[in-house]
Amino acid sequence: xxxxxxxxxxxxxxxxxxxxxxxxxxxxxxxxxxxxxxxxxxxxxxxxxxxxxxxxxxxxxxxxxxxxxxxxxxxxxxxxxxxxxxxxxxxxxxxxxxxxxxxxxxxxxxxxxxxxxxxxxxxxxxxxxxxxxxxxxxxxxxxxxxxxxxxxxxxxxxxxxxxxxxxxxxxxxxxxxxxxxxxxxxxxxxxxxxxxxxxxxxxxxxxxxxxxxxxxxxxxxxxxxxxxxxxxxxxxxxxxxxxxxxxxxxxxxxxxxxxxxxxx
Amino acid sequence: xxxxxxxxxxxxxxxxxxxxxxxxxxxxxxxxxxxxxxxxxxxxxxxxxxxxxxxxxxxxxxxxxxxxxxxxxxxxxxxxxxxxxxxxxxxxxxxxxxxxxxxxxxxxxxxxxxxxxxxxxxxxxxxxxxxxxxxxxxxxxxxxxxxxxxxxxxxxxxxxxxxxxxxxxxxxxxxxxxxxxxxxxxxxxxxxxxxxxxxxxxxxxxxxxxxxxxxxxxxxxxxxxxxxxxxxxxxxxxxxxxxxxxxxxxxxxxxxxxxxxxxxxxxxxxxxxxxxxxxxxxxxxxxxxxxxxxxxxxxxxxxxxxxxxxxxxxxxxxxxxxxxxxxxxxxxxxxxxxxxxxxxxxxxxxxxxxxxxxxx
Numbered sequence: 001x002x003x004x005x006x007x008x009x010x011x012x013x014x015x016x017x018x019x020x021x022x023x024x025x026x027x028x029x030x031x032x033x034x035x036x037x038x039x040x041x042x043x044x045x046x047x048x049x050x051x052x053x054x055x056x057x058x059x060x061x062x063x064x065x066x067x068x069x070x071x072x073x074x075x076x077x078x079x080x081x082x083x084x085x086x087x088x089x090x091x092x093x094x095x096x097x098x099x100x101x102x103x104x105x106x107x108x109x110x111x112x113x114x115x116x117x118x119x120x121x122x123x124x125x126x127x128x129x130x131x132x133x134x135x136x137x138x139x140x141x142x143x144x145x146x147x148x149x150x151x152x153x154x155x156x157x158x159x160x161x162x163x164x165x166x167x168x169x170x171x172x173x174x175x176x177x178x179x180x181x182x183x184x185x186x187x188x189x190x191x192x193x194x195x196x197x198x199x200x201x202x203x204x205x206x207x208x209x210x211x212x213x214x215x216x217x218x219x220x221x222x223x224x225x226x227x228x229x230x231x232x233x234x235x236x237x238x239x240x241x242x243x244x245x246x247x248x249x250x251x252x253x254x255x256x257x258x259x260x261x262x263x264x
Numbered sequence: 265x266x267x268x269x270x271x272x273x274x275x276x277x278x279x280x281x282x283x284x285x286x287x288x289x290x291x292x293x294x295x296x297x298x299x300x301x302x303x304x305x306x307x308x309x310x311x312x313x314x315x316x317x318x319x320x321x322x323x324x325x326x327x328x329x330x331x332x333x334x335x336x337x338x339x340x341x342x343x344x345x346x347x348x349x350x351x352x353x354x355x356x357x358x359x360x361x362x363x364x365x366x367x368x369x370x371x372x373x374x375x376x377x378x379x380x381x382x383x384x385x386x387x388x389x390x391x392x393x394x395x396x397x398x399x400x401x402x403x404x405x406x407x408x409x410x411x412x413x414x415x416x417x418x419x420x421x422x423x424x425x426x427x428x429x430x431x432x433x434x435x436x437x438x439x440x441x442x443x444x445x446x447x448x449x450x451x452x453x454x455x456x457x458x459x460x461x462x463x464x465x466x467x468x469x470x471x472x473x474x475x476x477x478x479x480x481x482x483x484x485x486x487x488x489x490x491x492x493x494x495x496x497x498x499x500x501x502x503x504x505x506x507x508x509x510x511x512x513x514x515x516x517x518x519x520x521x522x523x524x525x526x527x528x529x530x531x532x533x534x535x536x537x538x539x540x541x542x543x544x545x546x547x548x549x550x551x552x553x554x555x556x557x558x559x560x561x562x563x564x565x566x567x568x569x570x571x572x573x574x575x576x577x578x579x580x581x582x583x584x585x586x587x588x589x590x591x592x593x594x595x596x597x598x599x600x601x602x603x604x605x606x607x608x609x610x611x612x613x614x615x616x617x618x619x620x621x622x623x624x
Binding site: 163164167170172177186 | 319320321340341342346347348350351352354355356357358367368371372415416419
């Protein structure tokens with residue numbers, strides 16, 4: 001009895017410790033030292049400053065890269081949801097061999113490494129003579145986001161009782177009204193979760209973006225392009241990171257508090 | 265009670281095939297205006313499929329449906345004047361009681377004041393008016409049940425379809441709701457078709473019972489008739505308890521057929537039988553009598569045996585009697601008359617006309 005309880009506590013603490021030590025601690029260091037009055041990173045406090053924030057958000061390349069990331073993430077999320085939601089219904093409700101093959105066809109990009117998606121699109125665009133841009137990078141993100149969204153939404157759809165939709169139609173609602181008033185509200189929290197995860201994934205993605213972007217860079221690609229090449233760039237990167245972390249925390253907290261999500 | 269002239273729904277030779285299996289075979293049925301018809305059968309008998317076809321949630325492979333003379337076979341569910349209470353209720357989990365019940369009227373664009381009035385009216389009818397603004401997911405099973413019925417009744421459907429709606433509830437609550445549903449049916453006065461596999465539920469609720477098995481509608485009739493005069497062994501054994509004897513007939517005379525069952529002589533009313541024929545004789549346990557002395561009179565079949573087991577059921581007792589030919593038969597006796605103990609040697613007898621001979 002006692003041992004098993006201790007073991008449970010140990011396992012929970014162990015996980016908490018791992019997450020804390022390898023994620024929260026490094027992030028906290030970044031946040032704290034983004035206010036440190038030193039033009040490079042040293043593990044030593046030299047006084048509080050907002051200079052790096054001012055510097056970061058007055059740099060044109062930084063601001064542009066953030067806008068580009070935002071643009072791609074919003075575009076990817078919107079288009080992927082529109083493309084992924086109808087087939088998810090088919091995959092969940094459909095039957096037979098054609099459905100199984102269709103599901104496989106949709107899900108396969110999920111297991112293709114990002115580097116392969118990136119490189120193959122790189123060659124593909126070159127071969128077709130398509131000029132790379134933010135749009136071509138977003139297309140690369142969408143390829144991967146569709147199976148991601150299907151994976152996130154399918155469990156929720158599986159859990160819906162099809163009799164509830166039949167009840168709606170039995171009560172006089174057309175199939176469209178049934179979707180609008182009965183299915184959609186029940187699936188909405190899962191759609192919000194899927195949208196958030198897709199957005200975050202797309203905003204963060206480096207590998208696919210790197211091979212599919214044109215001259216304009218996203219934030220992760222910009223970071224890669226300057227780290228180690230420009231002097232004193234660390235404090236700028238840390239300042240932007242701090243802002244991103246704080247903004248996303250606030251936004252997610254708001255969405256969760258409003259009850260828009262149930263699985264996050 | 266059914267008003268036999270007025271047929272509200274006519275099911276005409278409906279069959280339904282799912283892949284290789286026939287869920288319904290050639291079912292024809294007249295449903296009378298204002299009656300409470302119970303479709304009774306074991307799981308897989310096709311009763312729910314028939315209900316779903318009436319609701320328009322399944323399409324018949326062949327056959328037609330007529331509602332008040334109009335062919336509704338090809339109408340989608342939202343254009344039919346029927347409403348269904350589902351087996352697992354299928355309430356809208358993201359809505360309150362009010363929103364669930366108001367749904368059908370809202371879809372039809374009924375003005376809000378009228379919706380409010382009718383919701384209040386129907387919630388009073390099912391006695392859950394005080395739960396109006398609660399989330400349906402926060403209600404008990406019995407309360408959810410009432411919401412589901414109210415959601416359908418508010419539309420004043422010509423036919424209310426109920427698909428084993430009490431299946432998930434415990435026995436005590438079911439029995440309460442049976443009485444409640446009877447009252448509700450009386451008050452609302454429309455036609456109900458109720459599907460169940462529970463014969464006791466069927467006998468409690470029904471005006472008429474339709475017994476189904478393996479996709480066929482075997483017998484439809486007033487519940488007393490179905491109970492007292494089953495048409496087949498299946499019906500006799502599915503509704504109520506019965507003792508079934510396989511009898512080879514050797515004599516038919518004067519309206520009485522006589523034959524033998526495992527060494528005993530058995531007589532019953534002639535149903536156009538011929539000597540040499542084998543039939544099944546169904547005798548309900550409550551039509552059997554036991555006593556220590558043989559009965560006086562010629563009109564009885566009399567067996568002899570020993571009381572084997574006594575099962576006390578409160579108001580009545582079931583005796584299992586081991587007959588002299590080794591077979592067991594069951595006899596029910598009111599507890600106040602139950603004066604026998606296991607081991608007692610007794611006579612078991614019943615009047616000729618209480619046995620129901622069945623050909624299939």
